Amino acid sequence: MDSENGGAFPASIEAVWGLRGRPPKGPRPGLTLEGIVAxxxxxxxxxxxxAVSMSRVAKELGVSTMALYRYVATKDELVVLMADAAVGPPPPLPEGADWRKGLEHWASAMRTALLAHPWAAPLMVTTGPPATPNQLAWLDLALQALAGTGLPARAKLATELLVGGHVLSEVSVVLGMAAEQGPGPRWADYEPFLRRVTGDGRLPALRAAIEAGAFGDDEPGGAEEVHGTFAYGLARILDGVEAHLRTLRS
Amino acid sequence: MDSENGGAFPASIEAVWGLRGRPPKGPRPGLTLEGIVAxxxxxxxxxxxxAVSMSRVAKELGVSTMALYRYVATKDELVVLMADAAVGPPPPLPEGADWRKGLEHWASAMRTALLAHPWAAPLMVTTGPPATPNQLAWLDLALQALAGTGLPARAKLATELLVGGHVLSEVSVVLGMAAEQGPGPRWADYEPFLRRVTGDGRLPALRAAIEAGAFGDDEPGGAEEVHGTFAYGLARILDGVEAHLRTLRS
DNA sequence: ACGCTACTGCGTATGCCGTAAACGGTACTG
DNA sequence: CAGTACCGTTTACGGCATACGCAGTAGCGT
Structure with missing residues (x-):
């Protein structure tokens, strides 16, 4: 009665946590959960x-499709584990950094991780509350960064959500620009399209932004300009948190 | 040469914008794009x-599956239009409101819209740059709210992204809690699970947050506490923007 | 030493999905 | 009134996730 109290959980999730020993009977497993996910x-x-289908992954491993179902109850479970593997373990916080430097580091590390696996970003929204080791390690690290602030626990959580949400949405935009497939516009056609669609005077503020060149990629900095959007948002958030901390201390 | 310059776009998107007239030949269409999306x-x-499959939607309308493909080239296109319909047209800005009140109103209206159609939130990340009428109307409205601030156009865009991203990620968390299906934990099992997983001393900051009760739903306020996370994040963002505006003006 | 048993990986089968292709009816243009 | 572009339908295909049942295997208690 002490190892099945979280029993409502998928077995594969318990397995990544190492909470599942190899059963005493039966043949030696020929596969590993980690190997399948990899x-x-x-x-x-x-x-x-x-391109990730059960049969495809099985083919990659040289086994039959159904063999995978001995390790994973459902494709959805596999996808959750993929999302965990994609972000990987978080890098340690820079030594001696204050909370702000810590969160900045945390945010850009997460951004880098998500950009390295473009397919993973959408999964962060879909897979529900974080329950896998790497996901929770990232969360823990952000909370560590905020440890010395005196912020209430709930506010720490809310702050992590805030920063993480910003990372995710900025990454989504960057990936959306780069996407070659999917419906919707190619990025190169986007500004002309917006011009056409705003030609009739509705959406005046959007039109003004276009005229101001807000949708051009060039502009002093090139690719740096994109990074500018990320840095801008992160700075606003952390400024807001910093101000909040000041009022808390007084 | 004036109506096909945005020609790289899906025809169905041009259709929602009303840029496609009924062709002069052939029988009268028996369906409407709006009807299909609805x-x-x-x-x-x-x-x-x-549950949304092409055959299912067709059955709902009493036509054959393939009839839908006269209006939509691909299921993905239909999904994009669903996402547009889900958010719907944005409500007008409160009269005489400053930018901050405007964005607050904008953000909670969007939150309400997304919560009303739980399936829609994940789509916002997947569907690429906004290209449909309602999506762009929301964007325009946020830019309108920021019109008087003197912020550069790019910063206005970045601010909209920031606020929108917060709305989306907070909504995702709320929906993740309520979700009955999908892999990952049920919410009721979540805190015990976290306790079990943090029992070994790794993830100390997370453990501390749990002990501090950050994962209990109750706490003075009940459902309001959830709203608290949203309001907290929004306030930090807008505080940050406000401070930024002050430094710009000096 | 041995058989019981729980577990492995596999082959087969089912039902659904998105969508390509070809066809006959339809309504407007010249 | 003929031509033609478009409508909705039927049929068909390949791929998908996954339920089920099987034969082989390895450690256990005896």
Missing amino acids: AAVRTADAEGLD | AAVRTADAEGLD
């Missing part, structure tokens, strides 16, 4: 998430 | 996004 991640990296 | 939205509301 193969799936490799496929997604190379050909996108749509 | 049927799909109804199905998704009632039974979730997974």
Whole structure:
């Protein structure tokens, strides 16, 4: 009665946590959960998430499709584990950094991780509350960064959500620009399209932004300009948190 | 040469914008793009996004599956239009409000819209740059709210992204808690699970947050506490923007 | 030493999905 | 009134996730 109290959880999640020992009976497993997830991640990296099917992953491993179901109850479970593997373990906080430097570091590390696996970003929204080791390690690290602030626990959590949400949405925009497939516009056609659509005087503020060149990629800085959006948002958030901390201390 | 310059776009997107007239030849269409999208939205509301298949939507409308393909080139296109319909047109800004009140209003209206169609939130990340009428109307409205601030156009855009991203990620968390399906934990099992997983001393900051009760739903306020996370984040963001505006003006 | 048993990986089968292709009816243009 | 572009339908295909049942295997208690 002490190891099945979280029993409402998928077995594969318990397995990544190492809470599941190898059963005493039966043949030695020929596969590993980590190996399966790694193969799936490799496929997604190379050909996108749509290319990841159970049969495809099985083929990659040289086993039959159904063999995978001895390790994973459902494809959805595999996807959750892929999302965990994609972000990987978080890098340690820079030594002696204050909370702000810590969160800045945390945010750009997460951004880098998500950009390295473009298929993973959408999964962060879909997979529900974080329950896998790496996901929770990232969360823990952000909370560590905020440890010395005296912020109430709930506010620490809310702050992590805030920063994490910003990372995710900025990454999504960057990936949306780069996407070659999917419906919607190619990025190169986007500004002309917006001009056409705002030509009739509705959406005047959007029109003004276009005229001001807000949708051009060039502008002093090139690719740096994109990074500018990320840095801008992060700075606003952390400024807001910093101000909040000041009022708390007084 | 004046109506096909945005020609790289899906025809169905041009159609929602009203840029496509009925062709002069052939029988009268028996369906409407809006009708199709509405049927799909109804199905998704009632039974979730997974229940929305082409054949299902067709059945709902009493036509054959393939009839839909006269209006939509691909299921993905239909999904994009569903996402647009789900958010709907934005409500007007409160009269005489400053930028901050405007954005607050904008953000909670968007939150309400997304919560009303739980299946829609994940789509916002997936569907690429906004290209549909309602999506762009929301964007325009946020830019309108920021019109008087003197912020550079790019910063206005970045601010909209920032606030929108916060709304989306907070909504995702709320929906993740309420979700009955999908992999990952049920919410009721979540705190015990976290306790079990943090029992070994790794993830100390997370453990501390749990002990501090950050994962209990109760706490003075009940459902308001959830709203608290949203309001907290929004306030930090807007505080940060406000401070930034002050430094710009000096 | 041995058989019981729980577990492995596999082959087969089902039902659904998105969508390509070809076809006959339809309504407007010249 | 003929031509033609478009409508909705039928049929068909390949791929998908996954339920089920099987034969082989390895450690256990005896």
